[in-house]
Amino acid sequence: MLTIENLHATADGKPILNGLDLQVNTGEVHAVMGPNGSGKSTLAYVIAGREGYEVTAGSITYQGRDVLAMSVEERALNGVFLAFQYPVEIPGVGSATFLKTAVNAARKHRGEQEYDAMEFLKLVKAKRAALGIDDGMMRRALNVGFSGGEKKRNEMLQMALLEPSLAILDETDSGLDIDALKIVADGINALRAPERAMVVITHYQRLLDHVVPDKVHVLAGGRIVRSGGSELALELESRGYAGLGLEPSAAA
Amino acid sequence: MSAQQDAAQAVESYAGERYKYGFVTDVEADSAPPGLDHDTIRFISAKKGEPEWLLAWRIKAFERWLEMEDEEPAWAKLHYPPIDYQDACYYSAPKSDSDRPKSLDEVDPELLKTYEKLGIPLQEQEMLAGVAVDAVFDSVSVATTFKGKLAELGIIFCSISEAVKEHPALVQRYLGSVVPYSDNFFATLNSAVFTDGSFVYVPKGVRCPMELSTYFRINAANTGQFERTLIIADEGSYVSYLEGCTAPMRDENQLHAAVVELIALDDAEIKYSTVQNWYPGDAEGKGGIYNFVTKRGACRGANAKISWTQVETGSAITWKYPSCILQGDNSVGEFYSIAITNNRQQADTGTKMIHMGRNTKSRIVSKGIAAGRSDSTYRGLVRIQPKAEGARNHTQCDSLLIGAECGAHTVPYIESRNPSARVEHEATTSKISEDQLFYCRQRGIDEEDAVALIVNGFCREVLQELPMEFAVEAQKLVAISLEGSVG
Amino acid sequence: MPSRRTIPFDYPAPGADPAPALPGAGLPWLDALRDEGRRLSANGLPSTRTEAWKYTSLAPLAELDFPHPAAAEAEAIPAEPETGAFDALEGPSLVFVNGRLSSRHSRLGDLPGDLRVRGLARGLANDPAGIEALIGNATPNGDPLAAFNAAFAADGCIVEAAPGAVMDQPIRLRFVAAPGSEPLAYHPRVIVRLGVGSSLTLIECHEGPAGAPTWSNPLVDIEVGAGARLSHVKLQIEGESAYHTALTKAALAGEARYESHLLALGARLARHEIHIRFDGEGADCQLRGGYMARGSQHVDNTTVIDHAVPHCESREVYKGVLDDTARGVFQGKIVVRQDAQKTDGHQLNRTLLLSPKAEIDTKPELEIYADDVKCSHGATAGEPEADQLFYLRSRGLDLRTARKLIVEGFMGELLEEVGHEPARAVLSERVAAWIGGDRS
Secondary structure, three states, rough: EOOOOOOOOOOOOOEEHHHHHHHEEOOEEEEOOOOOOHHHHHHHHHHHOOOOEEEEEEEEEEEEEEHHHOHHHHHHOOOOEEEOOOOOOOOOOOOHHHHHHHHHHHHOOOOOOOOHHHHHHHHHHHHHOOOOOHHHHHOOOOOOOOHHHHHHHHHHHHHHHOOEEEEEEEEEOOOHHHHHHHHHHHHHHHHHOOOOOOEEEOOOOOOHHOOOEEEEEEOOOEEEEEEEEOOOHHHHHHHHHHHHOOOOHOOO | HHHHHHHHHHHHHHHHHOOOOOOOOOOOOOOOOOOOOOHHHHHHHHHOOOOHHHHHHHHHHHHHHHOOHHOOOOOOOOOOOOOOOOOOOOOOOHHHHHHHHOHHHHHHHHHHHHHHOOOOOHHHHHHOOOOOOEEEEOEEEEEOHHHHHHHHOOEEEEEEEHHHOOOOHHHHOOOOOOOOOOHHHHHOOOOHHHHOEEEEEEEEOOOOOOEEEEEOOOOOEEEEEEOOOEEEEOOOOOEEEEEEEEOOOOOOOEEEEEEEEEEEEEOEEEEEEEEEEOOOOOOOOOOOEEEEEEEEEEOOOOOHHHHHHHHOOOOOOEEOOOOOEEOOOOOEEEEEEEEEEOOOOOEOOEEEEEEEOOEEEEEEEEEEEEEEEOEEEEEEEEEEEOOOOEEEEEEEEEEEOOOOOOOEEEEEEEOOOOOEEEEEEEEEEEEOOOOHHHHHHHHHOOOHHHHHHHHEEEEHHHOOOOHHHHHHHHHHHHHHHHHOOOO | OOOOOEEEEOOOOOOOOOHOOOOOOOOHHHHHOOOOHHHHHOOOOEOOOOOOOOOOOOHHHHOOOOHHHHHHOEEEEEOOOHHHHHHHHOOHHHHHHOOOOOOOEOOOOOOOOEEEEEHHHHHHOOOOOHHHHHHHOOOEEEHHHHHHHHHHOOEEEEEEEOOOOEEEOOEEEEOOOOOOOEEEEEEEEEEEEEEEOOOOEEEEEEOOOOOOOEEEEOEEEEOOOOEEEEEEEEEEEEOOOOOEEEEEEEEOOOOEEEEEEEOOOOOOOOEEEEEEOOOOOEEEEEEEEEEEEOOOEEEEEEEEEEEEEOOOOEEEEEEEEEEEOEEEEEEEEEEOOOOOOOOOEEEEEEEEEOOOOEEEEEEEEEOOOOOOOOOEEEEEOOOOOOOHHHHHOOOOOOOOHHHHHHHHHHHHHHHHOOOHHHHHHHHHHHHHHHHHOOOO
């Protein structure tokens, strides 16, 4: 589903990714771990197409298409979803309004009838309960004044509604307490499906206790330096990045 | 709900087009020759069969206006070539005017077709949500509905020409009592040459059960429009009035100088909402309406309230400051405004809140959005008079710039002469952040829709002040007005 | 054609041409500059129909008959001006009596070699070419009151810091009026040039006794070089018949920093106009102004901050207290030009009104042509918060003391930012004295 080959990318002229290779197949969940500054978020942004990053070499192929040639929204409409580490606040725009706009954009793209307000509210109601999101939160402006946990749960709700083929979760576990972590993890697990792939970017093992990955990669210095099964995450947890010879500061 | 859907559909149907209302109805106009002198005034007055006192008032205004030659306001941040007032035509009525239709069946079918294109299905209005419509085509009212229902409650809703004939005492008492004939260059011109407009009187203790609305439309080349609207809410009454406009595409700049006067007596409340989407000119600034409007409300009585809400997306030039004179103790003035300028549009708009009575309160929320090569200015005055013990004002002015060739300006004037008054003003200027756009686009929303979404969010505090029917239309307008401003 | 935007003003009163008596007369470039100033000032004073003077009427000034400047001078420099507010401070001090440098009262001490301070009149005599280079750009641009300064400046001074010069002690400029029986006017011109990376504190003080009306019309022309820092303290405590119309203009090169700390307490009418222009990226300016007025005083603060280049920051806080029938005016304009992306500009005006007849007119203005900027302004006006008063009174303070305390705190916040400790102490004393009821 997703093939990244020899990816080099810079931000503000500074090299961040330095020859990254990654192969994710349909139905798989991959964890990408790494110390601060190793390039985890950059990887997520480059796949999603955020401005400010320049790809200087390499390729990203998604469902056989050249991702780098697609606009941000084209990628999204073709099933690439990024759960943001820091979801953006948009004052005045109601969460429900935003969700409906996004879902209808996807439906329109697929040639499906757009939802009207009633249909949409029914759909949301079914999905939001599991994530502990109440109606009040849906009426508030998007992410404005949301707690860290509320923001992340809202991202999961968007993912559940948009049903992406490829979900990239950028430090979705950061800033969550244990209960919220459980809710978010359940949300992720509920979306694991044979036709969907996920890349879970995280600094810590703890999310992976709940979302057991098929593969684990360690990112350092802008490259995948080790790959393995879920046991690799446990090894990292016990020995630390330094134990693997990856000094966080050196890696940055 | 049905009205809402209808409005939404009506809006949907024109949402895809840049400016659909660029057509001209072929109605043979019974017009005064271009130019303005004493004879023009007499012609207008005679045409309308006015009483002597009104003609005298017009003449007084005209003579004052002649003295105002060098008083055409120059302080606004607006640039336009000098207007040749002798080149405009000051009276133009549909020919059927002399024999006014008694019902819709008698209305010129050409006109009805025009309204249909405008999305004002007049014949359906009675079935829809109880909105009475006093439609002004060019300068004369052609049809008024729902009069019967309103009359039962003692509410008068008619054209001002009709009010002059049927309710002269009310008109004579209040006309010019808020905006005197000598008020300013444009209002004085209006006083001399106004042709028609709406008149509303809501009697004591009556709550008007429906939104009253008027659609304005400019037609006939070179015809200035000089509406005059007068709304009186007697003690303890309530009325909500909607004004909405579209205009056909024209190359000549068309002058518009309306005057709106509101009077709220003890415990009365008037809510006045405007959506203005007149022809703004083309992308290069050619054509478009010049809109010089004087709107002012007086809270004459204690606990009175006047609330202005406006969505200004049209016109090449907008010069407009809907104001409140807070005379009655505890009276309240509100001004909620969205002004969007794109391409070469220029808007200089804001409000004046004059606090005279004790414990008067005012609230100003202004959202200015500038795109293209346009300029958007908020200009507002808050004045606390010495006797306005305990007065309160809060002003919030936010500007949003889209693109690097536009300008957004904020010019508040705050004059406080009472120490117990509290005046607060806040203003910000910002742009749509890259992060916000990226977030929306990552969710599959294209850039233009994302901008519309974010701008609507930016305007939300004002949009929610609009009656439902207007809110839907206004949101669509926000999107239409900003088409082509990004990417 | 007479315009309603100006007030006719016969200045100076008819008599012999004052120009030949001014220092440097006969220098062609200077004569030309003065002629231009004369030509512009002949239009009169701006009236309240001029937008920038909407709230401040100069009509009472226009009614005064100022005798010929030369004649006024002949009337004598008084023996000994009173003690100055900043006399206790260390460092070089220039004293101007009725607008003319008094070497008797000034002391420069041992200036470091990279700092040069000289009087304008003497400079014109000794080094006209040098002065021409400095004054050359200072044509008044049609600014109505600067035109009077250009035409009639009889003295002033030039302060120059060489690149890298760092001066710990402040340089004090004291302007003291010593009027005789006739109205008196003076138009000092101060030129300040800070070289690359230099650093200086400048203290400007305007004083004068009660008595015949005076009109001081100083123009302070500042250029802060790249990476240089200027802290500019101004105390204005002229007498109750005085008119003070000051223009301070500062141009900031890249990474420069300019701080203005103004405290305006005196004069019947005072207008402090400050124009800041950012010429280089990364510069920042901090304008802090305090004004306290009572009786029928009128105090006007007008500022224009022109963000002409990207990445500059401006912070502006003006706070004032108005009592009796005093009137305060604040007009603050921030202009952000098309190229000035990433501008960060904030402005705040807060006024406490202590009397039912005091008035504040505020016009904070944003004029913005760049889309990637952060700009805001805020304004509040009103009496001291009832909650605050109640809290203090519930702790046993009487109303008078409680109000005093609130006013002190209100103004104190502003003075905290003055970096030069002894100067701050002087300003604090003046604020305390004002609150205590002292007239100036």
